[in-house]
Structure formats: structure tokens, C-alpha cells
Amino acid sequence: MTPEVPVDEDGVTAHRDAVIDLLGVLMYAELRAFDRLAEDSRFAPTLDGRAKLAAMAAAEVGHYVALERRLRSMGVAPEDAMSPFTDAIDGFHNSTRPSNWYEGLVKAFVGDGFAADFYGEIATFVDASTRELVLSVxxxxxxxxxxxxEVRSAIDADPQLAGRLALWARRLVGEALTQAQQVIAERDNIADMVIDGAGDLQSIGALLKRISNAHGERMRALGLST
Incomplete structure (x- = not known):
């Protein structure tokens, strides 16, 4: 059950600075997602694959605009909200550049999925309107x-590919976890909101277990071992 979150007069959670941080990190993540999908499309073996990645990149732009609109309505410059997170997000992407089409797909599915689970859990601690926006993004x-x-078809054709992609996926999640920890460690606003909202270490443990379980399900969906 989603907890009731206290709100200020403007309808934003009492942890206003944490909301700004959450929207800022998501906004920069969407900007980088657009860049990455456009870049990864060069690996596409077919025009259909290239077109699909282009459509996904366009969707990331729509998410970016929605977050920008929300921040401006709060009187916050989007650049100011994004800037604290550029190093962490850039560091993740620079250290996990795919070398082929399938690594790019696994990165988008596993890496982005892990991040979505992480920020989705944080969204349970914000006000209802912000939560709705975050979940839609x-x-x-x-x-x-x-x-x-695509990945399962490739593994069926070349079973040895599964082992290489499983190692790649584990590396992605390790790097994504480091990025998430960096965001939390460097932004007391988000950490304080999560601690206040979760209430105790048992609840935080349950949160982390849900994220871990979701990752395992993604790996199984791809036909990869965890």
C-alpha cells in the first residue's frame, strides 16, 4: 500500500528539496537515454530495429519535457535541478558503453529497468501528483x-552468447547500483525522505529485496542466469 505523504500548501511533498532532486535526476537520465538510444541505433542490424530505437528515443524526449514542465511550475530552473547528477549518470554510461547491438539491448532492458525500479520505489515517498508523473516517466x-x-532469438541461434550477455548484465547492475548509491550518498534530501518514509531498516530491506527480485525476473525473461 502506498503511504500517505504530507504535503505543503502548493501540493508538493513536505520533502520539497527531495522532490526537486528526484525530478532533476530523472530529467538528466531521460536526456542521456535519448542520446544513448540514438547512438546505439547505429548497431541495429535491420532498418526495423533502427526505427524502433528512434521511436523509443522520441519517447524519452516526451518524458524530458513533462519533467521540465513540472520543475518550472515549481519555480525551479531545470538546469539547476539536473546539474548535481551529471557526473554520476555520465560516469555510469561512460563505463558501460555497449560494443554491439545485443549489449545495447541488454543495457536498455536490464540497466534501465534497475534504475526504473529504484526511482519507482523512491516515488512511493512523494506526493500523489509527483508520484503519478514519475511513474509515467x-x-x-x-x-x-x-x-x-531480439536477445532470446540471438541466444537460440548462438547459445554461447548467453554467457557473455549474462556477464555483461551483471556488470551493468553493479555499475547501476554504484550510481544509485552515489546519488543517495551525495543528496541528503533523498536519503532523508527515504528514511522518513520507510520508517525502519526492515522496510528499507524489503525495498531492496523488491528491486533485486525484479532484476532476477528480467534476467530470466532474457534467458540469462542471474
Whole structure:
């Protein structure tokens, strides 16, 4: 059950600075997602695959605009909200550049999925209108089913590919976890909101377990071992 969250007079959660941070990190993540999908499309073996990635990149722009609109309505400059997170997000993407089409698909499905679960859990601690926006931004744009079909088909044709992609996926999640920890460690606003909202270590443990379980399900969907 989603907890009731206290709100200020403007309808924003009492953890206003944490909301700004959450929207800022998501906004920059969407900007980088657009860049990455456009870049990864060069690996596409077919025009259909290239077109699908282009459509997904366009969806990320729509998410970016929605977050920008929300921040401006709060009187916050989007650049100011995004800037604290550029190093962490850039660091993740720079250290996990895919070398081929299938690594790119696994990164989008597993890496982005892990991030979506993480920020989706944080969204349970914000006000209802912000939560609705965040969850709509994190909603799958069609990449999931496409990635699963492509990767499973490739593994059926070359079973040895599964081992290489499983190692790649584990690396992605390790890097994504480091990024998430960096965001939490460097932004007391978000950490304080999560601690206040969760209430105790048992609830935080349950949160982390849900994220871990969701990751395992994604790996199984791809036909990869965890």
C-alpha cells in the first residue's frame, strides 16, 4: 500500500528539496537515454530495429519535457535541478558503453529497468501528483518486449552468447547500483525522505529485496542466469 505523504500548501511533498532532486535526476537520465538510444541505433542490424530505437528515443524526449514542465511550475530552473547528477549518470554510461547491438539491448532492458525500479520505489515517498508523473516517466516505452525478443532469438541461434550477455548484465547492475548509491550518498534530501518514509531498516530491506527480485525476473525473461 502506498503511504500517505504530507504535503505543503502548493501540493508538493513536505520533502520539497527531495522532490526537486528526484525530478532533476530523472530529467538528466531521460536526456542521456535519448542520446544513448540514438547512438546505439547505429548497431541495429535491420532498418526495423533502427526505427524502433528512434521511436523509443522520441519517447524519452516526451518524458524530458513533462519533467521540465513540472520543475518550472515549481519555480525551479531545470538546469539547476539536473546539474548535481551529471557526473554520476555520465560516469555510469561512460563505463558501460555497449560494443554491439545485443549489449545495447541488454543495457536498455536490464540497466534501465534497475534504475526504473529504484526511482519507482523512491516515488512511493512523494506526493500523489509527483508520484503519478514519475511513474509515467518510468513506464516502459516498448523497449522491453522488443529487447527480449531480439536477445532470446540471438541466444537460440548462438547459445554461447548467453554467457557473455549474462556477464555483461551483471556488470551493468553493479555499475547501476554504484550510481544509485552515489546519488543517495551525495543528496541528503533523498536519503532523508527515504528514511522518513520507510520508517525502519526492515522496510528499507524489503525495498531492496523488491528491486533485486525484479532484476532476477528480467534476467530470466532474457534467458540469462542471474
Amino acid at each position: 518510468l513506464e516502459d516505452t516498448g523497449h522491453a518486449d522488443f529487447a527480449v525478443r
